[in-house]
Amino acid sequence: AQSVTQPDIHITVSEGASLELRCNYSYGATPYLFWYVQSPGQGLQLLLKYFSGDTLVQGIKGFEAEFKRSQSSFNLRKPSVHWSDAAEYFCAVGVRAAGNKLTFGGGTRVLVKP
Amino acid sequence: KAGVTQTPRYLIKTRGQQVTLSCSPISGHRSVSWYQQTPGQGLQFLFEYFSETQRNKGNFPGRFSGRQFSNSRSEMNVSTLELGDSALYLCASSGSGSTTVDEQFFGPGTRLTVL
Numbered sequence: 001a002q003s004v005t006q007p008d009i010h011i012t013v014s015e016g017a018s019l020e021l022r023c024n025y026s027y028g029a030t031p032y033l034f035w036y037v038q039s040p041g042q043g044l045q046l047l048l049k050y051f052s053g054d055t056l057v058q059g060i061k062g063f064e065a066e067f068k069r070s071q072s073s074f075n076l077r078k079p080s081v082h083w084s085d086a087a088e089y090f091c092a093v094g095v096r097a098a099g100n101k102l103t104f105g106g107g108t109r110v111l112v113k114p
Numbered sequence: 115k116a117g118v119t120q121t122p123r124y125l126i127k128t129r130g131q132q133v134t135l136s137c138s139p140i141s142g143h144r145s146v147s148w149y150q151q152t153p154g155q156g157l158q159f160l161f162e163y164f165s166e167t168q169r170n171k172g173n174f175p176g177r178f179s180g181r182q183f184s185n186s187r188s189e190m191n192v193s194t195l196e197l198g199d200s201a202l203y204l205c206a207s208s209g210s211g212s213t214t215v216d217e218q219f220f221g222p223g224t225r226l227t228v229l
Contacts, residue, residue, distance in 0.1 A: 032215040043118075043204055043220035051215075090157065094215035100147050100208055101170045102218065104157035 002027040002093050006105035013081050014113045021076040021108050023091030032094040033074040034102065035065055039087045047089075050074060061085070086112040115141060118207050118221035126227045132193040135224045139186050139207030145169075146188040147218060148180060151202040160203075163188050192226075200228045 003026045013019050025031055032051050036044040048059025055067040065076045074091060088109045092102040119138045127133050139146050147170075148160040159172040163182035180190040186207075192199055202225050206218040 034217075036220075041222075043222045044206075046217060046219070049217060092157075096215060098215075099164070099170050100145050100162050100206075100216060100218060101159045101172070102147075102149075102157075102215075103159070104149075106156050 002031065002095055002103050004091050004093050004103055004105035006089075006091055006108050008108045009106070010109050010111065012111040012113060015083055016080050019076075019078045019081045019085070019110065021089050021091075021110070023074045023076065023105055025072050025074065025091075025093045027072075027093060027095060029095070030069070032096070033065075033067060034092040034094070035059065035063070035074075035076050036090045036092060036104075037061075037087050038090065038107075044090065047076070081110075081112055083112045083114065086110055118205055118219050120203075120205050120221040120224050122224060123222065124225045124227075126229060127195050128229050129195055129197060131195050132191065133195060133226060134189055134191045135203055135205075135226070137188045137190075137205030137207075137221060139188070139205075140209075140219055143207040143209045143219075144186050145208045145216070145218075146182055146186065147206045147208075148188070148190050149204045149206065150174075151204060151223070152198075152200070157204070160190065195228045197228050199226065201226060 005024045035047040091105040145164045147162040162170040166182045182188045202223045204223045205221045208216040208218045
């Protein structure tokens with residue numbers, strides 16, 4: 001069965017600094033990878049997804065992620081964070097045989113210092 | 115296009131009761147998935163419905179059930195509520211017409227508190 005690990009539970013960054021969130025997955029074949037963001041009291045919003053092709057994926061709100069098969073990773077990055085980026089971020093993996101079932105990582109809560 | 119809507123947004127129940135949550139997907143979407151989110155267990159997949167049929171199921175007891183109607187609206191039911199069922203229940207819809215993975219759009223969730 002597939003699994004997703006987000007090693008960092010909390011990250012604090014200063015506004016304007018760069019941000020990188022780590023995600024490692026475990027799955028034998030090529031997975032379908034997603035990053036979602038959740039603001040307090042809200043549902044999940046899709047930031048970006050990787051299905052195939054170019055391993056550097058651009059998403060909304062200035063986020064990008066890079067799929068590295070050799071490292072089983074799909075890290076999320078943003079060059080310059082804004083106070084509004086404070087939220088919880090979830091990495092998720094889907095597999096073709098399981099339809100739309102997503103397996104989520106535990107999440108990383110991002111705090112932004114002024 | 116309207117997003118995924120879930121009703122009610124908040125619910126308070128007592129142990130032993132049952133509860134029904136509702137989800138209306140994005141117009142034209144035929145797949146509806148349900149997830150439970152708790153601080154301890156994180157986000158866990160409950161089940162997925164497509165064209166009124168359960169297509170996938172997570173590892174939850176039989177007290178958790180769902181259904182989908184012909185207009186793709188979905189309901190989930192939890193019977194004999196336990197304290198541990200307190201959670202945010204999220205619904206997601208996608209336009210996927212096949213078994214491949216598709217982008218899912220999430221609703222705001224229903225916050226269930228069991229006393």
